[in-house]
Amino acid sequence: MSTNQFTSQSRGQYESKAYSAMGPTSLLVPTSISRREPGDNDIKIDILFCGICHSDLHQVRNEWSAMPTVYPCVPGHEIIGRVTNVGSQVTKFKPGDLAAVGCLVDSDGNCPHCQAGLEQFCSQMTLTYNSPDAHLGGVTYGGYSDSIVVKEHFVLRVPSNLDLAAAAPLLCAGITTYSPMRHWGVTKGRKVGVVGLGGLGHMAVKFAHALEAHVVVFTTSLNKKVDAHRLGADEVVVSQNNEDMKRHASTFDFIIDTVSAEHDVNALLQLLRPDGTLTLVGAPDRPHAVSAMALLFNRRNLSGSLIGGIAETQEMLDFCSKHNITADVEVIPIQKVNEAYERLARGDVKYRFTIDMASLKSQ
Numbered sequence: 001m002s003t004n005q006f007t008s009q010s011r012g013q014y015e016s017k018a019y020s021a022m023g024p025t026s027l028l029v030p031t032s033i034s035r036r037e038p039g040d041n042d043i044k045i046d047i048l049f050c051g052i053c054h055s056d057l058h059q060v061r062n063e064w065s066a067m068p069t070v071y072p073c074v075p076g077h078e079i080i081g082r083v084t085n086v087g088s089q090v091t092k093f094k095p096g097d098l099a100a101v102g103c104l105v106d107s108d109g110n111c112p113h114c115q116a117g118l119e120q121f122c123s124q125m126t127l128t129y130n131s132p133d134a135h136l137g138g139v140t141y142g143g144y145s146d147s148i149v150v151k152e153h154f155v156l157r158v159p160s161n162l163d164l165a166a167a168a169p170l171l172c173a174g175i176t177t178y179s180p181m182r183h184w185g186v187t188k189g190r191k192v193g194v195v196g197l198g199g200l201g202h203m204a205v206k207f208a209h210a211l212e213a214h215v216v217v218f219t220t221s222l223n224k225k226v227d228a229h230r231l232g233a234d235e236v237v238v239s240q241n242n243e244d245m246k247r248h249a250s251t252f253d254f255i256i257d258t259v260s261a262e263h264d265v266n267a268l269l270q271l272l273r274p275d276g277t278l279t280l281v282g283a284p285d286r287p288h289a290v291s292a293m294a295l296l297f298n299r300r301n302l303s304g305s306l307i308g309g310i311a312e313t314q315e316m317l318d319f320c321s322k323h324n325i326t327a328d329v330e331v332i333p334i335q336k337v338n339e340a341y342e343r344l345a346r347g348d349v350k351y352r353f354t355i356d357m358a359s360l361k362s363q
């Protein structure tokens with residue numbers, strides 16, 4: 001990184017349009033941020049679309065005690081755009097190509113995790129926003145912006161058959177649900193639960209269905225039942241209905257929990273068969289209360305999962321290309337981002353907002 005840093009700094013900076021928040025209760029407002037000029041291994045991307053993840057909302061509102069927000073905060077880690085410039089050492093991309101960036105923009109590249117394609121576990125990994133910026137100082141700025149400069153290794157190829165606005169959420173919601181399903185062996189005939197039908201949840205349903213699992217959605221929103229079936233669910237359970245929950249006791253191979261708020265994970269653990277796994281991907285700040293008994297019986301596993309590595313993210317995009325999978329999106333101009341946050345906070349989105357960044361360029 002040090003040579004890159006030197007090269008980049010010597011090549012200077014430029015200004016990029018963006019939306020940032022100045023504090024946990026501030027609205028996102030237009031601003032100008034510095035980006036580095038691309039170094040030898042960098043790619044400069046003109047951002048076309050950026051998805052709005054619930055993590056953006058958690059981070060902007062400083063809801064995570066483990067990851068305090070540094071302001072100004074420019075969120076956004078579901079990025080799709082077009083390459084405008086490449087460094088002299090770049091081999092995989094050329095100007096004019098489509099390109100995508102997810103939650104990661106750097107890592108040390110040498111540790112066992114990086115070598116294993118698990119950059120998300122590298123102790124030096126740099127997140128797309130709110131991570132220390134080794135090039136310019138301060139913190140990294142995300143995709144609510146008209147351009148970004150990223151090291152080639154962290155830039156993904158976008159399959160040509162995918163709608164770009166609907167493909168942007170694959171870069172976080174997609175990989176975060178695909179990765180644990182691959183890790184825990186979701187295959188044909190497995191009984192898989194998806195808890196929470198939001199941005200992540202609706203992607204999980206699509207992946208589990210494409211992997212030919214028997215998919216059961218657990219939702220708190222009765223009005224999502226029809227959609228859940230349309231997205232690929234075989235059964236839908238309204239999780240407040242105790243009788244329905246009991247009917248599924250000790251039958252699941254795997255459950256993915258995408259819920260963004262506090263809820264009862266013990267009721268979900270009870271649904272796992274012997275050696276079944278509940279994987280948490282949803283990230284409420286407050287710790288869950290976990291019943292030892294719920295784990296002891298049936299030797300159940302409780303695990304977590306964080307996005308996915310770069311190679312697996314490309315694998316996921318190629319899987320989406322083959323199965324024609326994208327997110328169900330509501331495309332908004334960036335001027336509606338604060339309204340979108342309010343709606344996301346109250347669960348009023350089907351099933352992902354994507355910002356059309358042309359609205360920022362013309363502002």
Ligand code: NAP
Pocket residue numbers: 052053054055056058172173176195196197198199200201218219220221224258259260261262263280281282283284305306307344347351
């Ligand atoms: P989202 O679109 O807001 O979806 C969350 C869903 O959770 C809601 O649609 C709702 O589904 C359910 N829910 C919300 N409040 C609930 C409550 N009080 N009790 C029960 N269910 C509730 O959010 P998202 O973008 O999918 O993100 C979900 C979570 O994953 C966030 O915490 C986010 O930070 C986290 N995340 C983690 C990773 C990772 O790497 N692990 C990556 C991205 C995001 P129903 O209406 O169907 O009940």
Ligand code: ZN
Pocket residue numbers: 053054055056077172173
């Ligand atoms: Zn995300």
